[in-house]
Amino acid sequence: MLLELRELSVSYGKAVALANISLHVAEGEFVAVLGPNGAGKSTLLKAISRSEASTGALEFRGESLQGHPAHAVVGKGICHCPEGRRLFPELTVLKNLMLGAYLRRDASAVAADLKVVYSLFPILEERGPQIVSTLSGGQQQMVAIGRALMGKPALLLLDEPSVGIAHRLKIEIFDAIKRIQQSGCAILMAEQDAQSALRVADRVYVLENGHVARSGSSDTLRDDDHIRRIYLGV
Numbered sequence: 001m002l003l004e005l006r007e008l009s010v011s012y013g014k015a016v017a018l019a020n021i022s023l024h025v026a027e028g029e030f031v032a033v034l035g036p037n038g039a040g041k042s043t044l045l046k047a048i049s050r051s052e053a054s055t056g057a058l059e060f061r062g063e064s065l066q067g068h069p070a071h072a073v074v075g076k077g078i079c080h081c082p083e084g085r086r087l088f089p090e091l092t093v094l095k096n097l098m099l100g101a102y103l104r105r106d107a108s109a110v111a112a113d114l115k116v117v118y119s120l121f122p123i124l125e126e127r128g129p130q131i132v133s134t135l136s137g138g139q140q141q142m143v144a145i146g147r148a149l150m151g152k153p154a155l156l157l158l159d160e161p162s163v164g165i166a167h168r169l170k171i172e173i174f175d176a177i178k179r180i181q182q183s184g185c186a187i188l189m190a191e192q193d194a195q196s197a198l199r200v201a202d203r204v205y206v207l208e209n210g211h212v213a214r215s216g217s218s219d220t221l222r223d224d225d226h227i228r229r230i231y232l233g234v
């Protein structure tokens with residue numbers, strides 16, 4: 001298994017944000033995590049990238065990530081595109097993208113991956129020398145995803161890539177994420193837009209109050225009464 005969590009828990013002081021979560025992602029799979037505000041989606045991704053401490057089993061390709069620092073997890077092939085993008089707004093598009101490759105020494109492969117990012121998001125090649133703070137929100141999200149890809153992930157963690165983005169760009173971004181999966185990279189994506197997530201993901205976990213409330217294939221969950229009522233509004 002690429003990623004496997006068993007009984008994973010995270011607390012902030014006395015508040016339990018994740019309680020005994022078990023989930024997995026197979027090689028090349030596209031898995032979405034749905035759930036309302038405060039459900040624990042971002043906490044889950046932070047626990048996986050080791051930017052938040054957790055208890056329980058956290059394994060990548062059979063090896064425990066517990067105790068490893070966040071940069072070591074990047075080196076193993078897990079790249080996190082965080083909530084709110086966290087770009088360097090005063091640096092150029094190209095500098096921000098290249099920061100995603102800071103651990104890599106394979107210059108020619110890095111150059112090839114930059115070409116891959118540009119083919120996914122052609123606007124970024126055109127805007128390479130532009131200062132990131134002057135891009136639109138959707139374009140900044142493309143930079144954030146592109147930066148994570150520059151780390152050459154086997155597993156890409158995406159935290160609400162479509163939040164605050166106009167419908168047209170949102171479709172473009174989800175289609176690009178689908179193409180990233182088709183290139184062989186597994187994806188674990190937190191998302192509140194259930195409709196879009198069910199369209200692109202193979203499998204879905206629904207988080208509510210730090211617990212897994214539902215899980216299954218997108219096809220199954222699309223017909224689930226609870227999902228239809230609460231998340232699809234139908």
Ligand SMILES: Nc1ncnc2c1ncn2[C@@H]1O[C@H](COP(=O)(O)OP(=O)(O)OP(=O)(O)O)[C@@H](O)[C@H]1O
Pocket residue numbers: 012015017035036037038039040041042043044083192
């Ligand atoms: N650094 C922190 N310190 C204390 N509590 C936190 C911290 N980060 C998150 N929490 C709490 O943990 C719970 C889960 O938060 P989390 O950010 O994981 O939710 P989320 O599902 O990503 O929500 P959203 O959709 O709004 O981004 C919330 O109750 C939140 O208030």
Ligand SMILES: [Mg+2]
Pocket residue numbers: 041042043083159
């Ligand atoms: Mg969040």
